[in-house]
Amino acid sequence: MLAKGQPAPIAGADDEPFSILADDGTIRPGTRAPEIPDEVARRLYRGMLQVRLVDDRMMKLQRQGRLGFAMSSLGEEATHFGAAYTLRDSDWIFPSYREPGVFFWRGYTLKDYVNQLHGNAEDPIKGRQMPVHHSANWLNIVSISSPVGTQIPQAAGLAMAARISKKDDCALVFFGEGTASTGQFHVGLNFAGVFKAPCIFFCRNNGWAISTPGNKQTAARSIAIKALAYGMPGIRVDGNDLLAVIAVMQDAVARARAGEGPTLIEAVTYRRGGHSSSDDPSVYRDPAEPKQWEAKDPLERWRRYLETRKLWTQELHDQYTQEITDELMAAVKRAGDLGNPPVESMFDDVFSEIPPHLQEQKAELMSLPRAKPQHGGH
């Protein structure tokens, strides 16, 4: 068991997730909360609220046939912000596909976000990938990949490179508990352990990999405990407790910067929505289960915490909601009006320069009649 009251314990991988905020938003007795300045505490609230509002709207657009695909982070927002908040801008983030909050925290605009989902002419990745596969090199956030886990050894390698370059930057990599079953998880953590890479492995254990529950992924009693096999500390944290996530991340970042190597964090949370817009969880799980997790909602818990600090009012919430909604609706309208990326751009970025065989194929495509535009974005 974790000793209650320890400042963000980092050694061990106990069954009981480390927590600071009680469900009612009060600090658990005997725990030491990280100090969050007032303005930052409000920004974190606004950020989580933004993810929630954006997810809701994108899912509706998908249902209306205006987007090909969407994903929701409902109930997991604290993991995005608790992790991203503790990093410097020069640190690197390798997201999985369910952490839009890390993009927003670093300044990815709603325009960027919505344009990517539309794959339109202003999509930062030029319509190259289906919705949710963002990439923002100007924010040190790496392109998202669908095959789960490939980002894990890459993050380890980037952290190794920082160390080789004598910089104290670190890498943060997200993945789910299902991904902890992959060989890439093993390979990435093993490399990072051996090279003492300044890498933070952040597992969002949300209980479900599409329809497969966590107990079908591993016989180990936690994900965090696997850290022992790689010679690094592992810790379970309440992923719906923003303060606790911040606390364990701060410790992990400090270790990484000090040259003490990687950390595995298992944030225990719950995927209250489906895997994606293509999923129907009612087929495979008891609807009472997500209902139970509503009581642990990270946004509501943070709201109550802000109330204890007299930082939250209904007016402020309404103001944030209005601002975000206005910005979002403007971005959606604009995204729908923008056309596709130019046809000839299909041949850019395969290589640094277009080689002869692609020049030839490009000329062939441009000489053909244009294909019918696709509906619903994709």
Place this chain on the structure above:
Amino acid sequence: MPVWNIIQAVNDALRIEMRRDQRVVVLGEDVGKFGGVFRATTGLYDEFGPDRVFDTPLAEAGIIGSAVGMALYGLRPVPEIQFADFIYPAYDQIVNELAKFRYRSGGQYPCPVVIRTPYGGGIRGGHYHSQSPEAYFAHTPGLKVVIPSNPYDAKGLLLSAIRGEDPVIFMEPKRVYRAAKGEVPEGDYTVPLGQAKVVREGSQLTVLCYGAMVHTCVEAAQMAEKDGFDPEIIDLRTLLPLDAETVLTSVRKTGRVVIAHEAPKTCGYGAELAAMIAEKALLSLEAPINRVAGFDTPFPYTLENEYLPSPDRVALAIKQTAQF
């Protein structure tokens, strides 16, 4: 000018580039103190230290996956995969990640990693130390595929590859690692990617080959020459991007084509060459295109000399094609 073998040439290229560019790092299994199982990284650890030349855990997906991360940070990793036969655990990292990073990020993330790997048969290595997997990579948009046949090209092509902005699969013909010797300038020079080389001029037919097969084809040409045949031999050097112009110029001149490679025939790189020639120079052809390739079996151990295209087999193909 020193006479070196391919290993010495590769080693020299790595040393030159590591001296010139601090971003270049070498990683892989046994590449450090030991200098690699084929000795291609000999002495680099002593000169550049453990931060730039390092042994990794035994996991190819980790070698390539971590190299990708290093490239994203701005380094120029040159990972070694000890045998091309061992590259498949890294296949996803190569095909879905390394090859696609630039494209899938809309040009945000170039990923200049050069993967060196010894390939090919003829060393009594059996299935797991003899394969020629070049077609898998030539089929993957975003990868360049380079296969030198001699020390001069090995050095110049490797320097070009490391200085380029794209991921490269650099396959080294291990059967002739030490046997292929030649003069190699000591200093810095490059051989551009995407340029084939006519290694023997001839009028009667065109032989297309690369890597260790170049030596087989030269030997075959010498045999055929005695019987009065006059083949032109082209060493492709780069499979992707292919120097189609040099190939087509020769084919238009000779009207006859023999293609030789060690990899299995079906969907081998020769199939692409044959299709390209048929598309662009069909009316120049006076004989069927003749592919001399590995058979469509797994690479056999005891019977490897029956499996591999031999000078005799290539010479026979030259004669048959010339006389068709």
